[in-house]
Each structure stands twice: as structure tokens, then as C-alpha cells.
Amino acid sequence: MKVLKFGGTSVGSSKNINNVINILENYSKTGPLACVVSAVGGITDKLLLAGKQAQNKDQQFLETFQLIKDKHFSIIQELNPVNNQEILGYVERQLEALKSLLEGIYLINELSPKTSDKLVSYGELLSSFLIAETIKNRGLSADRKNAQELVVTNSNFTKAEVDYQITNKNIQDYFSSAKQTITILPGFIARSKSGEQTTLGRGGSDFTAAIIAAALKVDQLEIWTDVSGMYTTNPKLVKQAYPIEKISYQEAMELSHFGAKVLYPPTVQPVLNLNIPIHIKNTLAPNEAGTVISNEDSDANGPVKGISNINNIALLTLEGSGMVGIPGFSKRLFETLSQEKINVIMITQASSEHSICLGIEEKDAENAKVAIDAIFENEIALNKIEPLIVETGLSMIALVGDNMKNHQGISGKMFSSLGKNNVNVRAIAQGASEKNITAVITESDVKKALNTLHEQFFESKTKQLNVFITGVGNVGERLVEQIKQQKKYLKDNLKIKLRVIGLSNSRKMIFGEHGLDLSNWKEQLESGETASLQGFFEKAKALNLRNSIFVDVTANKNVADLYAQYLRESIAIVACNKIACSSDYENYKLLKRLSLKYNAPFLFETNVGAGLPVIDTLRNLVASGDKIKSIQAVLSGSLNFVFNNFNDTTKFYDIVKQAGAEGYTEPDPRIDLSGVDVARKILILARESGVKINLEDIENTSFLSEAGLKSDSVDDFYNTLIADEAHYQKLYASAKSNHCQLKYVAKFEDGKASVSLQEIPEGHPFYNLEGSDNIVMFYTERYPTNPMIIKGAGAGADVTASGLFADIIRLGND
Template sequence: MKVLKFGGTSVGSVKSILSLKHIVENEARRQPIVVVVSALGGITDKLLSTAQQAVSGNEAWKISFEEMVDRHHKMIDTIITNTIDREDLFNKVDALFEQLRSIYFGVYLIRDLSRKTQDAIVSYGERLSSNIVSSMVRGSMWMDSREFIKTEFAHGKNTLDSVLTNKLVRDAFAELPRVTILPGFISCDRDTGETTNLGRGGSDYTAALVAAALNAEVLEIWTDVDGFMTADPKVIRSAYTIDELSYVEAMELCNFGAKVIYPPTIYPVCIKNIPIRVKNTFNPEGRGTIIKGKVENDSKAIRGISSIKGTTLITVSGLSMVGVIGVNRRIFTALADHGISVFLVSQASSENSTSIGVRDEDAHKAVSVLNKEFEAEIEDGAMFPMHAESELATIAVVGENMKHTPGIAGKLFGTLGRSGISVIACAQGASETNISFVINARYLRKSLNVIHDSFFLSEYNVLNLFICGVGTVGGKLIEQIRSQYEQLKEHNRLKLNVVGIASSKNAIFSRDGIDLANYRELLKTSETSTPEKLRDNIIGMNIFNSVFVDCTASKDIAALYRSFLEHNVSVVAANKIAASSRYEDYAYLKDTAMRRGVKFLFETNVGAGLPVIGTINDLRNSGDKILKIEAVLSGTLNFIFNAISADVPFSETVRMAKENGYSEPDPRLDLSGTDVIRKLVILTREAGYRVEQADVEKHLFVPDDYFQGTLDEFWKRLPQLDADFERRRRLLEAEGKRWRFVATMDGGKTSVELKAVNSTHPFYNLEGSNNIILLTTERYKDYPMQIQGYGAGASVTAAGVFANIMSIANV
């Protein structure tokens, strides 16, 4: 036989209760079943709130009462089609409502609501719903749970008399009807015969008690979800249903906020090794979750994540606690005597402090109770007054396989740390099936997502990108991400989720991701943005695994890096300004990224997509020392000096470089050597030397006065240089040489200069807009390492930025 329990949502609407009927009648064809039902969804709360109205003398209780009557009547009118059956059911239901009305009226008259009266009131929810279900399911027998679920009053509350209950259940079901309908939740005091209840969620408990007493084949809990989820799907969209859980894992998840089943439900069936199957009334074909003694063939260390909002952490501390026996007994006895539940305990090994986690609603009372308990010690100064910290949340990471996997706690806290999330308190039992910790509540969503993602509970690893700049490089990058999106999902199990895009004037944000096929149109209709607004939005979203990607040349945007890194947002920059700014600022960004466990990457600052900076870092990390760097670092200038000829004057080559997208938007940055100087400073710093832009010795080829005034004035004057360049070009050609603008670092000393190189020099045959870098190191002293290739262009720069992003994804 089976026991099936249906929750409030399963009997809360016409659609759900008809689904219940179909499920029950199908099961009854196979074997005898016992069906336990809750009150209609929301009715228990309505019963209690109406009681509060009555006891306060508010005549609105009558309206609330009639609303409950009307709801049940409408349900009966809709689902019971047989006239005789419907009339019979109306009589039963109305008789119950008459009793309930009398109780409410009494409460209203005498302004008293005792525990006994309140228990009687809430019992009507299940009594009404179970009678409706029994009338709907043909051939079923209704039984009153109060006849065999017995409680006793002890320690200020009703507790189950399990021995008597087991005996009475077996006696009541000595002959099993095909279908038995029971009201859940309600019970009866064994001594007084008064109606009691098993507490909120008690219908699950009723079903478990019956299943255990009758040695049922399985206990099925029918609810409005497909089963236990790896995390809260309202917070984590990638959360999915867990096929199997052990009893221990299910209990841990239930205790920490996974409101799928009532925690006491598990024990009665666990000791009888009766599996629990959680199913969805609205999706009966779904597999659901099976809970049993042992889960086979599971490789995941973590099974699920659960959380409790509204946590307050109370710290009991004082030097008098060290080595004193009985302090913790006093703490927990005092709290238990006042009905305060503690769900987390964390104690320092020095014993001078114990932190306990309670729900916010219990915090004030708990502080008062503990201050009273330790009043003498606090007055003497041996202990401090209780310290309560609220606006916290507690997370539990659950899985029996954790005890077989070394390093889980290290990975967990390391993952949180890299995301900028501080753990305020933690607790782990020796069984290692649950690691619980307390964090600031504002980081709850971020914490759940990053843990779910990092421990392979998600189907995909997710990287959340904020892309600033949609010009040539930014536009190409977005195209590349869009074209590679499905490939990365399929082969790398990686989702590049673009959650923010900003142009020079507008910005759009979406936690769920932006449509990359339509982002330009979305930008046009979005609100205007400033660097400050951009910063506040990104930090305010507080999103996990986030990366800020700067595809601009803006000084104001580069100034935001510090805030992003300090808030554990990685930075990938095509923008050279930050890495070539004051050395102290550069060093601070690098140090902050290292301290915070995030990335500050700027490979495309030099050589576009060429692996220059990464190679230098690899050499240094392996113990090599960079002695000298010689490089042609400007694709623009190399293009200009390759294109210049008798037919193509100097001014025309500059214009061609601009039109082909090789130069900066303002080509004077290239011609003045500013761009090359920045690149040289960046390489020198990455090679381990301290240098500023002002330290670079400059030998330029365009007079300084050409860099004054407006850009239009520059273009007008530029042809005046053509004749001199042509004269010098002819002399160079006669000598068999070519111009190259060379950046040099030698022992920390830096310079840039337009040099003439002959045909034997590695720079001589450098084509188009290519870059070349020669690295002389202690290991590559006689034959320098050479890196050469495209050093300019939107596509290769975007590809380099993309490669930096991927390196973060693969950490």
C-alpha cells in the first residue's frame, strides 16, 4: 500500500483538486492507498487571522468568515456534479462552518483566545478539505485522524505520543479500504480528548506516521514543485530537480529553508527504510525526487544549497567563559525555556565567545533572555552584554559526499572570498554533510549563484559581462561573443552572459542577459548614462562572476577600475590609460586584484591580440629576468612607414591609417609617440621595472607644434610635412634601409625613436600594420625571443579581449 499526502496548493484550486482526483483514482486501481490532505491553500492563515480579528473585537471577522464559506461553497459547486452528492456534502460542510462560527462568536464576545481554542479553530481547515476530497473520490472512506493521532502536553507544547499512535493506526487500518481519506495536521490529546495539532507542516507528519505504522511501500508527498531543487529557482534560474537524496541530505535541506517537506516527516519513515517520493500535482508525469537510505552512483560532492533569510547572530562573549564548564548549557537552557530555537552555533576554540543564529523575530527576546541569564556576570564585567547583528542570511551547503572529498570547505570559502563575500560565522558537524555559514543578507543572491556555479550544480559555468564601448573594438567583441555563444555552451559548458552594455552616452542592464542581436536598438531607447551611473549600476547589481570589459579609450572609464576591483569585479581592458598611468595607481590596481582574488587583465594594451604581456608574465613567473625589450609597437606607424612612397606622401598614409581603422580616433596619439610610450611603459612595468611616461626618452619625427590646436587644424597642416619626408625617404631608399618607430627598454631605461634599419635587422621586413617584439632575457640572451603578428585592427584586438575573458572563465 501507499500513502499519498496532498498539500494546500494541491487542493487550493479547481484545477489542482481535479488533478488530485485523477492521481488518486489511478493509484487506487493498483493497490490500497491512504490519502492525507491539507487545508485549502491559504485557509490555515485565514483561520488564524480571523481569530485575531475576533479576539480584538473587530467585527470584520464576520466578513473573513463568510469569505471562507464562499470559497468552499464555490469549490463544491464546481467539482461535485452529482446533485445528491453535492447536497450531502453541503450539509456536512455547513455543519462544520456552523460550529466554527459559534467558536469565533464566543472568542469575539469574551475577547479570549486560548491555545485550546486556537487549536480547535485551525483544525477546521483540514476537516473541511478532506470531506470535500472524500466526496469527490468515489468509493473512498473518510476517517478522522484525531481517533488515532494522539499527543500529550509536555514542556509547554503538544508532542506526539508515538507508541500509542502507532498502535491506534494499526488497529484503525486492520482492514484496508481501497481509498482512505484523512485530514492531516490535526490530532487529539490522549488525556483530555481535546483537538490538538502537529504544527505547521503537520500534514506531512501525519502521512509519515501512518506510512511508518502500516509499513507502506512508499510515502508520496504531492506539492506544487517537481521535487527538491539544487537551490531556490526564484534566485538561481539554472537550479534543477534533484533525482535522489539520502534521508540525511533531505533533512539538512529541510532544516535550512527548503520548504518542500516538513522536517519531522523524515524520521518515522527513515527508521522503517520507507522511501519518500516528492511529486508535483501540476506535473504528475515528472520524476520528482526520491528520498531513501543511500544514493548510488553520485559523483557530486554537494547535493544542494539551502538558505534562511532573516538571520540574527547573537554573540555571547567574555573572558569568564574560558575553561568554565556549563556556560553553553546555561545559554541553551535559557533559550529553550523561552521557546527560542537556535539553528546555528559557532564557538571559538578559546571558548571566550559563542555565536548563535536565531530568526530575526526571536532576536529581541533572545537578547533579553540571555542578558537576564548572565546579569551578574555582565554587572561584574566578567562578560559583555549580548551583541546582536541582524540583516544577515544563513546558507547551508549539503551533501553526504562532502566527507569523501578533501578541500570542500577551502574551495567553498575561497570561492566566496573571490566574489567579495565575507563569512561572518560558520559551523560544520563532524559528519561533514552540512557546512553552514552566515553572511550579510545583501550578498545572499550572489552567494547562492556563485556556489551553485562553482560546484557544478549548474549545467553551465556562467560569466557575467559588462561591456563598455560599442565602437570598432567593442562592436567586434560583441559580434564574436554572439557568434561563439552556442559553441561555448556546447563544448565548454560556459555561458557568457552579457548583463550590461554601455556606449558613450547610454547604458542597458539586464540580470538575465541582453539580446546581442538587438543591443544597438536597445541602447538608443535606454536612459542616458555617466561613468558614475555606470559604476553604481554595476556595483549595485552585485552579480556573481562578473567582469567589466573596457573597450574605450576614456580616462573617466579607466578611473572606475579601482571601484570595480575593490568590489570583486574583474577588469579586462583594451584601454591603455590605467596600466600606463602613475605607477602607484597601476600598482594599486594590480595589488587589489591579487588581494581580492579577481583579475585585472590588459593583454590587448600592447600588440592587440599578440600574447606579449602574458609571455612576459610567464617568463618572470618561471624565474627568468627580462633584460631588454626592443619593439615596433605601433601598427599605425608601421603601416604609415610601409605605405609611404614616391606616389603616396606622408600625409596621405596618415589618412589611410585612420580610414583603415589602424590609428587611434585621434591619430596624433600615434604620431606624437604617446601610444607607443604608453605601451612601452606597460611592458617595462610588467617586466618588473618601475617607470613613468615622463621617464621615456623621446625622439619624435613630427614637430611639437603640430600637436597643438584642433584636429581639423592638424589635418589641414599635415601636408606641409610631405616634401621633407619625401626627401628623406629617397635618401633612405638609396641606402637600402627602412623607417621603423622603435621602442626600447634596456635595463629599465626607456626610449622611443624613429630608426633606419637595414635588411639584416629583424624589423626590416615587418609588413603592413604588424608589430614585433624582441625579448632579451637571462635565458634568451644570445637569441632573443621574437613575437610578431598583427598589432592593430578591431577584429584582432577584440579577439585578444575575448581571450582575456576566456582566461577568467577557465580559472
């Protein structure tokens, strides 16, 4: 004998019922079957709604009734297009009785628990009948047995308790003489000893199946639903979730208690002591393995078997110095909640006895507050304790696993990974058995928390990075293309799953919660929504994805002004925009503090030297205890390109134009040629060396003509370059006559910094600096005479993009 149960979704349509019949036909070839079915999907809710409407004198109960009728008649017609009169006749009579019941509720304006049980029983009675008759019409040996004739309970309506002695005998006697191969039984419904209709409460159909399986001592109970077993976590929130192959009874009950909808804990009880395995299978995919629940200890998935959650939680905190060392507070607290029929889901108390923290359903919070404040009214008046503190909008998440107690560091990994993603834990509970570690968090963080923990405990150490890029012009476009090109390499070799979630330019922005398709991102962006810097931030915040990274590929002050907001949301920042780090010193330090406080890295390697590891090298020197004595550098690839190509046979205007066309200068070349960009770079290096300094403290000796410095626009500036060609030729002639090269040099020494155009003599490390290369020389206590030198390409879209990419990868390796 095999016992199978099919839930509401499995029998929710004619298509799904046909799947059920096919499964039963295949199983019947190996022996007799007992098949427990739920009401047609959604019907129980409609029955309860119709009852409430009738009780409230709302004539819409007739419309709800009609929906129930139409649903059943539609399924019957689709399953049995011919030879259906007997089925339709029976169902019609049952529905007329249902309508009379609803009209009675409407007339007396009352819906008692007893009447409610009678009302909802129609769902299972109708579904079991039409399924049994359809199977018989297909020529299979089948019959329906009303479970109300077998399962006997007390009169505790809506959640009746089973009399197992009578029930087991009824089940055994019936099946010992049953002739049919397939027996269809309605789940959820039962009958009291006095003959009144009762129900078994939430998960009642599973419970019915477990009662029958235990009474018949079958080898296995199969529960068929619309998913392929119990998942490592909620697959609707975590795409990477997968079915658990084997799990223990205790683990299954823990996961079910914390929101896993596949199984309801009381279901396990009748089969638990008999060690009858439960097999969760998918009606829509019957060949998939599903999950086997038994008492067999399996560590195949590691110590953590699953992660679950419950939403709509309220946290109650009773605290006060008057509680310390005084017995009886806990007793009074829990007695009060018991009297109010409020279920306590979680308890935690500090060893100081100064506070007790409880988790309850949010719907009970107001009632709990009134009752508890009343019972402790005297202590509150005497300031011995505070009025009950109630926090709402919370959820519980739980790690579950029988073997967690045998593995060190589970709690540490859990809370560390949550902390890195700014998931604030409000309360923690862990039993001595260590089968469950529970944390209370803000409900808005549930999706991020589940994804974070699943990545930590169930995925093959692949870290997912979610990137939001603002500024997809020259450099930004190269960055997106580099990401597109290297995605597979990163996943295969560095275990980094890099997803671009958001893209924005000055006009449009687009988002894809599960990652944008980079094969046609330009076309997508063109048809995106209107760009907004604040809107881009709000979207990144609302998505609330783990390991989020904001990448700033602009030179825009308004973008830099948003950094603090991103960091406060634990969104890491990678920037080539120098404005934030060269802004007022207090703002620079604020960003550093926020980065540490919210565990959100702030990386800006490309601020100096594009893709060269200048800042990283400097930080390593300082972190290792070395002290910076001085820095000498050529930090502008743009200016180096200009002066390496400018001579007495060229025009200064032409070279500057060429530098812009090849992407070496900003769109406004005055930023580069005025020396401001170089000043910002040496300022950042000085600050990273540990010196408090602002931009106005840097001496900037400009080489531009007076007209160039006073130009009002980019076009005006270019006109001055033409008009003042003699000025620039004079600079070149002087250097040539002194056998020198013109280089724009940044210096930092003794807390002071300067930038200026200098004539560099032969033999100096800067003399032969070619193209757009940068060079930085660090003189330190460890490198007093022979400096540490970093040299290489310091400008250009590709190298800047690669520097940004390197910072992103660095975050993936943290």
C-alpha cells in the same frame, strides 16, 4: 494500502484538485488508498490573519473571512457545476461556525493557542470534505474520515505531541474495516485525550500522513507537492538545480532543517524506524520521477547530495579573556536562551575558549541580547567578557551528504570556491559525522553562493562566466559577435558557459540577469535605459553574480577610474583601455593589490600589441626568474600602417584618414600620432618588468609639426596635416636617401624609456615590418644577443577583440 499526501498548492485550485483526483483514480486501480490533504493553498494564512485582525479589534477580519468563503465556493462551483447543493450547504454551515468563532475572538479581544487551533482546523476540514464529495460525485468509491477521530495528542496546543499507542490502534481499527477504496483525511489537525481540537505544528499534514503510514506499515509514503522532488538546491535561485533521485533519511532531514520546504523533519520520524521510504512527487507533473527518501545509501550524485540555506539569521558572539579555562559559561549562555525559548540553530567555539558563536533566528536577536547581557552583567562590568555582539542580515548555507566524510577536500572546495567569488564566511560549523558543513554568510550573497557551490559540486565542471561589456563600438561590436559565434564551442569543448549580462555604449545600456539574447542585441540596446558609468557598475554589483567580468572596450578615463570599485566587489576586469595601467604608478599598484586582495583578476593583454601575447610572455619571463635587460619595439599598428603606406606619391593627410577609416587609429588620431599611445605601451611593459616609472618619465620625441602639436581639435589637426605636407615629405625623403624605413620605435633600457620616429636600416628586424604589424624584442639574461621576438598584427578591430576574448577565456580556464 498506499498512503498519499497532497499539500496546499496541490489542492489550491479546481484545476490542481482535478489533477489530484486523476492521480487517485489511477492509483485506486491497484488497491485501497489513504489520502491526506492540506487546506486549500493560502487558506491557513488567511485564517490566522483573520484571527489576528479580530483579536486586534480590526473589522477587516470580515473581509478576510469573505475571501476565505469566496475561495471555497468558487472551487466547489468549478469542480461540481451541478449536483452541488449538499456540498455547498455543509460548507456554508461550517463557514457560519467559523464566522461566529471570529466574532467571539473580536468580542473578547483574545486569541489563545487553544482557540487558534480550533480556528485553523477549518482549513483542512473544509478541503477534505469538498475533495471527498467531489470524488464521490465522479462515481469513485470514496469517503472522508476526520483525522481528529484517529490522531490523539496531549493538550500542547499549536504543536501537540502524539500518543502513538492510542493513535496507532485507532488507525489500524478503522482501516481494517473501511469499505471504500479511497479515504480522504484532513492533515495537520488532531484531538486531545480530553476531546479538544489540537494541531501538529509546522508540516503537520506531512506528519499526519507519516503517522498513518507508520501505523499501517505501508510499503511507501508518497508526498505530493508542486515540485518534482527534493532539489540539489533552491531552483528559484539556481536555474541549474535538478531533483535528487535518491537520498537518505538523514540527508533529507538535514536539507529540510536548512530551508528545503518540500519536507519538514518531524515528518520523517514515524516512518524512520520502520524504514518506510518516502517518495516526493509533483502533482502538476505526475510522470516525473521525483525523489525517494530511504535508508538506502546512494552515492549516485557524489558525496554532496544537496545545498540548502536559511535566511534571516543573527550571529551572537560571546567573547572575552575571562572565559578561558573557566567552566560554566556555556551552561549559563544556553540556559538563558532556553528560558527565553530561543532556538539555537548553529554553534561554533574556538579551542582557545575565548569566544562562543551562535546562530539564531533574527527575530530573536534583540531579546537574546538583553537576556544574555543581563545574565553576564557582573562579568561585563569586570571586563572579563565583552557585551554580546549581535550581527544581523545573515544567512546559513549548508552542504549536506552522508558520504562527505569519505571524500577528502570537500571543505576545501567549498570555501575556496566561495572565496574566489568574494563571499565572506562569518562562521563555520562542521560535526564530527561530516554529514553537514555549515557556513554563515551575508544574506545578499546567498544567490551567488548557492550558484557557485552548485557549479562546483553538481554541474559537469562547466564554469559560468558573466560578462559586462562597456564600449560596443568598433572593437566592442566585434567582441560581442565573436562571443555569439563561439558560445557553443566554448561550452562543448572548454566547459565554459559564457553569458553577456550587460552591454553599454555612450548613450544606452541594457542588462539580462540570465544572459542577453545576442541575436538582436543592437536593437535591444537602442531601446535600453540611459547609459551611466556609475549606474552600470551599480547594476553589476547588485546582480552579484559569480565569476563576473567587466570588459572595458573604451579609451575613456572615467571608465578606468572605476576599476578599483569593480575589483573591490570581486568583479574581474579585462581591458584594452590603456589609461588605468599607464596612470600614476601608485594607482597602477593599487589596482594590482586590489586584484590580489579580492581575488579578482585584472587582465590587460590588449593594452600592448592588441591580440599578440606580449604582456603574457613578459610575465612568464619574469615569473621564471629571467631579468629584462632591454626592450625594443614597434608598438603602434596605426603608425606602422601610416609609414608603410606613406611615400612621395601619397599625401600624409590621406594616409592618416585611411588609417582611421580602417580602424587603426583612435577616433582622435592625435593620441596615436603624438606618440602618447606608444609611450603608454612601453610604460606598461616597463612596469610589468618590475620598474617604477611614470608617463612623464618617458622621453617622447614627436615627429608632428609644431602646428599639429598645438591643434585644438581633430578637425584643426587634420587641417595642419594638409598645410604641413612638406614637413612630412621631408621626413620620408631623408629616410629614403639613407635607404631606411620610417618606424616609430619604443625603447626601454636601464630603467629609462623613450619613443621616437627612427630611420631603420636594411637588415634590422624592424625594416620589413609590414602593414599594421607590431614587433617586440625582449633582451634578457637568457636572451642576451638573440632576443625573444613577438611579431604579428598589432592593430585592428578583429584582432583587438580576439585579444579581449582570449583574456575572458583565460579567466574561464583558471
